[in-house]
Amino acid sequence: MRLATESALENAFAAPAVQVRKLTKSFKGRAALSSVDLNIAVGEMVALVGASGSGKSTLLRNLNALHQAEVGTVEIFGSPLQVDGKLHSKTRQLRSQIGFIFQQFNLVNRLTVLENVLVGGLSQVPLLRSLRRGFSKTEKLRALSALERVGILDQAYKRASALSGGQQQRVAIARCLMQGAQIILADEPIASLDPESARKVMELLTCLNESEGITVVTSLHQIQMVRRYFKRAVALRDGRVRFDGLMIDLDDRQLNEIYGAAAEELVRSGHGEVFTASKAY
Numbered sequence: 629m630r631l632a633t634e635s636a637l638e639n640a641f642a643a644p645a646v647q648v649r650k651l652t653k654s655f656k657g658r659a660a661l662s663s664v665d666l667n668i669a670v671g672e673m674v675a676l677v678g679a680s681g682s683g684k685s686t687l688l689r690n691l692n693a694l695h696q697a698e699v700g701t702v703e704i705f706g707s708p709l710q711v712d713g714k715l716h717s718k719t720r721q722l723r724s725q726i727g728f729i730f731q732q733f734n735l736v737n738r739l740t741v742l743e744n745v746l747v748g749g750l751s752q753v754p755l756l757r758s759l760r761r762g763f764s765k766t767e768k769l770r771a772l773s774a775l776e777r778v779g780i781l782d783q784a785y786k787r788a789s790a791l792s793g794g795q796q797q798r799v800a801i802a803r804c805l806m807q808g809a810q811i812i813l814a815d816e817p818i819a820s821l822d823p824e825s826a827r828k829v830m831e832l833l834t835c836l837n838e839s840e841g842i843t844v845v846t847s848l849h850q851i852q853m854v855r856r857y858f859k860r861a862v863a864l865r866d867g868r869v870r871f872d873g874l875m876i877d878l879d880d881r882q883l884n885e886i887y888g889a890a891a892e893e894l895v896r897s898g899h900g901e902v903f904t905a906s907k908a909y
């Protein structure tokens with residue numbers, strides 16, 4: 629049996645799951661990311677926070693090369709994914725290790741839950757071709773096992789559109805598992821969910837991180853959820869990293885700086901829970 633300290637030591641010497649250097653990305657001449665540096669170790673669970681427009685989605689999309697930056701590098705498990713705007717020859721292979729989940733789940737509504745997960749296993753193959761090709765018994769068993777791991781095996785033969793938002797997000801996570809993802813990037817995965825479904829999705833991501841060692845990077849607006857589920861947070865403001873450290877060290881003064889003018893707007897619009905001490909307003 630391997631000891632926890634052995635695997636902790638292995639991780640300490642392994643290449644980071646994600647390494648970002650001087651990443652700079654603009655849209656129509658406006659900087660969305662400015663010289664971002666970031667290291668995420670294998671098996672870490674990290675929250676990306678910051679006001680709307682601070683660059684969280686852009687950063688996540690660069691981590692799996694959905695977007696390409698003009699300058700800077702992204703390495704995955706020590707291999708370059710993109711360098712100064714150019715995709716590396718290994719990009720396709722590296723991307724297969726990275727699952728991505730979206731706020732709106734991105735399932736194919738007319739397919740069953742099982743088919744959605746099976747298609748996820750063939751992420752590089754166009755949808756129609758993969759459906760025409762059919763799936764082997766082994767692939768179906770793997771997909772059913774992925775659904776069992778996310779707790780919705782009993783929904784396998786329903787249409788995706790018949791599921792609740794929380795269940796659909798769990799299908800999206802099962803698709804990442806089917807894909808064999810070692811890293812899950814989640815862009816506002818709970819923003820469209822009711823509090824109970826949000827809690828279940830966060831607990832599932834935490835469980836996959838803790839029990840299977842999957843590295844998880846999640847953008848989130850709800851600071852109280854970040855406090856509950858994450859040890860480390862990376863905060864962006866105007867495309868720059870303004871904080872990278874332990875959640876317990878991210879105090880209200882820093883949050884006010886990170887959210888800037890957006891802080892007051894959040895409190896006014898009834899989202900003052902972002903700050904533990906909203907009485908400052």
Ligand SMILES: Nc1ncnc2c1ncn2[C@@H]1O[C@H](COP(=O)(O)OP(=O)(O)OP(=O)(O)O)[C@@H](O)[C@H]1O
Pocket residue numbers: 655656659660678679680681682683684685686687
């Ligand atoms: N496809 C695009 N075309 C033009 N500008 C974009 C595009 N995507 C992002 N931007 C701009 O880049 C900046 C960062 O946006 P991004 O979506 O990364 O922020 P965010 O922190 O994820 O915001 P939110 O919390 O609202 O999702 C913003 O100014 C945004 O308007």
